Amino acid sequence: MPLWICSACQRPWPCPTRRWELLGEYAHAPGDLALLMASHLAAASEDLSWAAPATLHRRFFGWLA
Template sequence: MIARPRPHLPMRPAWLCRNCAAPWPCGPAQLALAAEFYGHSIALAFYLAASMQEAIDDAYGLGLCPDLPALHARFLGWLSLARRSHR
């Protein structure tokens, strides 16, 4: 039996990757999301914005003060790179 690769999904409320423990969305999660939402970049942006809002809500729920610019960069900052055409 061949083991299937484990998906890189968020573990809440910490928003770390369940597979590699990096801040989610980690590199492999970004690649998977870009592939899953290929051709639907607006839907991907909405999904990530909603996930970012959930991460903010979870941080406040834990009594933390989230770093909003860092969360924006983490959840949405990589989108422009995913949309670039390959020459």
């Protein structure tokens, strides 16, 4: 995942399909989903050090509502 691209659709991860899947998988544990995404955000921040922090934050958390 160093580039954080979906292997199925080649879109930035989490792509719309993966977001939908994650929401289903964590429907009864939204706090756990937030922790998972925080973990991914931390890793992505290292891998994508050139990306703006606000952009990464929107990418990993902007869809959680």
